[in-house]
Amino acid sequence: MRETAETTGRTEATTRTTSAAAGEHIVRRVKHLIDVAEGREPADLLFKNAKIVDVYRQRVAPGRVIVAGGCVAGVLFDDRDADAPDPAAAEVVDCAGRYLAPGLIDGHLHIESSNVRPSEYAKMALARGTTCAIADSPEVANVAGLAGLEFMIEDARRAPLDVKFMMPSCVPALPDEQAGASITASDMRAFMAAHPGEIFGLGEMMNMPGVFSADGETLARIDAARLTASGRVDGHAPLVAGGDLNAYAAAGIVADHECTRPEEALDKLSRGMYAMLREGTCSHDLAQLAPIIRENPALARRCCFATDDRAPSDALTTGMIDNACRMAVEAGIDPVVALSMATLSPAELFGFDHGFADPLERRGAIAPGRRADLLLLDDLSFTAAPRRVYSAGALVAKDGRFAGMVAPADGRVGELERMLRGSVKLPRLSSEVFRYPFRPGELAIEVVPGQAITRRVRPEAPDGLRRIMLIERHGRSVAAQDAGADGDGPAGEGLAGRHIGRGWVRGFPIRGAIASTVGHDSHNVCVVGDDPDDMRTAVENVGQGGFVLVRDGRVAAKLDLPLAGLMSDRSAEEVAREHDAFVRAGRAAGIEPPLDPVMGMIFLPLPVIPEVRIRPEGMFDTVTYTYAS
């Protein structure tokens, strides 16, 4: 397969149906749609008395929608097609004057950030009207490589949400990161050859210096997007402007979801990039950016929405892309324009509004030959979950609750899941490892509460500081220990400065200790605490992953994330409850808002954000790219 894909330059979104026989399958689907549209065969579903949201003409028009074989076979508008008789249909839905809108598209998100597996994410997303999610999974890929990505794909397939998986472009985040895997352009090509049609595009290109410098491996990864279904390369370019932005756009990168100010979004639109207005859990950019659409609705054509990272409690209570629509409307954007940014615009961005051979792959509007992803809404305020959600013509959610089917996790997905359950490989650790001395004037992290950036400090005394450690957990530590790294010393001591980094942090006033297997982007085990014994207990209780809070020698709260150390195997509701309980326990242990006991942990190891981070080799200055001596 590999040579084939190389030869023809690009496969297509219908690549699950690439063979000549599958071509016949598409022809049969098209024939059925035509036969239904012409009244020769009965429809599956007929929606009557609907107020159809027509995103092409940005209007609401009363009419009927005919669905067959998972797609829209026809639309009949009362003002033009009143004479057309009702087609025969297996089921008639009387919309009673309610709105019928296209399903919502999330332009960019990380399922792992919701701490649930893809099939569980799907239930949550569908309940809030998202019917298509463009997912990037660098988190699981940093832990488990392409097998992790394969798990995401296979698990997502169990549920009726259409998830389009991007190929993570930057694994690991830096070449020398001690991550669980690395993915080169060559690896990408091999995976796509082995899994034709499964990869939709190249995920957010975070290696901006690699693009600006026209680095060979970076360009090879961008070129690998030719082999993906959409051929699209997604972007990530916070604050990039001028010549750098020209370079970034010239590389063929189609979108950015990192704009925080109007002029930044406008700069990118002028370079031909789409702007994704992000409204997530950590980042709330929509209110800042909405004025550009309110003032010039023509820009909606090239703007869409993204959640990026969404905690399950937020997703369950305020929603996802529907929440973005609600905020857009509250910011003064016309509701139909807002809906077009959640449907037609991302469909055009990703090339599946029109032109694909398979009608099931066309979407973003209610029109013949498009996938029947439909929302029944009481109004266009987006203040409540949709009354009904249909995915490819099947009812999948009612009144904010998932109402579809999820297939069992057997076969290949079961194998992959078992593999992910063994992702945390910690070395033996004596208590001595946690009892390192404070050296006056040494480099330390100062947390900026509520932000991902940190500041450099060199304190002269340990007052107000906490210990912070990063313990490699992908196998290097264990192998080094098995090879005798500790010699005759305490277990783990020989790993210090090689696979166990140790240092100090200010502004994280925990009483006791928190350990976590979620730590961007390599997801080694990070532990912060005021007591070495509590720290050791926390690490020992991490098990196969999650967040652990220990006080006075006892586990006070735990958020179990046994899948790759990133995702729970339980329902979103249970995860939200565990998460909320963990936050309450963190608050009781001294972590005050805006610092968050969960979110406040996960960026401390990320070595691509200023100014100081903890790495397995020790404290790292991310501005000068040097380790503390």
Place this chain on the structure above:
Amino acid sequence: MRETAETTGRTEATTRTTSAAAGEHIVRRVKHLIDVAEGREPADLLFKNAKIVDVYRQRVAPGRVIVAGGCVAGVLFDDRDADAPDPAAAEVVDCAGRYLAPGLIDGHLHIESSNVRPSEYAKMALARGTTCAIADSPEVANVAGLAGLEFMIEDARRAPLDVKFMMPSCVPALPDEQAGASITASDMRAFMAAHPGEIFGLGEMMNMPGVFSADGETLARIDAARLTASGRVDGHAPLVAGGDLNAYAAAGIVADHECTRPEEALDKLSRGMYAMLREGTCSHDLAQLAPIIRENPALARRCCFATDDRAPSDALTTGMIDNACRMAVEAGIDPVVALSMATLSPAELFGFDHGFADPLERRGAIAPGRRADLLLLDDLSFTAAPRRVYSAGALVAKDGRFAGMVAPADGRVGELERMLRGSVKLPRLSSEVFRYPFRPGELAIEVVPGQAITRRVRPEAPDGLRRIMLIERHGRSVAAQDAGADGDGPAGEGLAGRHIGRGWVRGFPIRGAIASTVGHDSHNVCVVGDDPDDMRTAVENVGQGGFVLVRDGRVAAKLDLPLAGLMSDRSAEEVAREHDAFVRAGRAAGIEPPLDPVMGMIFLPLPVIPEVRIRPEGMFDTVTYTYAS
């Protein structure tokens, strides 16, 4: 190659560069663009002091444009990037405050209708600012099959206009037409396999009954579009609405250029089809349709322009897509909105605004990583040809005159041209063949001057009638004659009713005779006259193609079209002069406006338009699909 294309579902617009080595070529181009954008390498061209037309934001903004390797490497806007220094450039163009706009895209046209060969068409189009033409060539394909199409592709390649050729979808127009070729879905696939990347999409699907009935061969042709560069299927659906329109859109057909009234265009937009507002030589729909954009500029997103058929004299004097822009502005549409319909909208329609791997294949705006197709304009009224036209960064026209290079017509294109010069194969014709009797009450054509439709009449007397004959010219007549069809009778008499149709026409008051090898869609020889001897002389003087007017036994005017009997081998200016002289001679011979001596001839044989036509078998009622007895 064929199996490869089948396997992967679709090739892409960059298919001339499909190999791994060509992938390296794309990467090199991207690297160069980035290096220029970052100032590490010099640009080819720097446009300074430009008013940049930014179709993404629908604004005009002062700034600079950097061009390298045929593409835009960067755009610097004075309000945001004033501090950026001028990059080094081999050539600096001081725009002196003039407008710099993207090159125009013609969404649908037939080069043959301009009666010039593609390389000559290119010169004319570029001079008027068209830098990309989506061409459908059913005319030459009806005469010479896929070899005719190959000639168009190879001849177009000689000139710097980027012509994207569609695969003609309906050759011949009816299954039993006596055309020069037929093209099945299987033929299409074989041609695309042998010419990877050369076919851009499937041309206008005129077989509407075939779509409505979900005919197998029709759907197989639509499915063949999966193997084209764009994957797009273009449409042709005059007056189609309701269930038929649903069926047509459900088939995956992306656009229509046949709308004549606002509600028709709006119906199609609501079904997810793009509307091409046509302004050609025979059809003038723009003034009727412009109000929908003036009243709701958001519709510009899904509307573009097309010339369809454009006589060279019109093209030379009033322009092509620039003429459509001018009329749009005169109709009250904002000039930048009009320009976006001539650039960004068709680019999005055909999937080459963004997402293709090769920057040379992206277009429709002035932005990094897009092809540098640029127009320098004094103003945005479109009343004059552009001051300068650049195609892929090369100057190709100045002040309405072509200023680029055309490669010699040698090699393969020369071979194909020689083949096309032998397309007219007429039988021996005695004068008796032309002297058939009038039978009172027989079915005859009544011309509707200025329209393609005709009316049925059954005159009782021959007053005001003219003889009309259609003579098969693709080889069947000659073969039948060689096989003894005439027996001992006059030459050609034995072909009557089989390969020579004879009848009468009212409303075409020619004195003398006109013969033509252009006659939609099969392009047999049509002759109309009041004198059998003049008719015979006209046919005898057709030679290898064109229009001939004979009066009193002498050739009074001739428009030579030796290439497939459709196209001249001379310049557009010469063709326009010959054409105008022919029209004057026709006027002198009794043809009054709005009847046109050229355009009035070419639709008389078209068997798919109401109500009566001439076919090689005789007079044909196109409403009842029966021959006159």
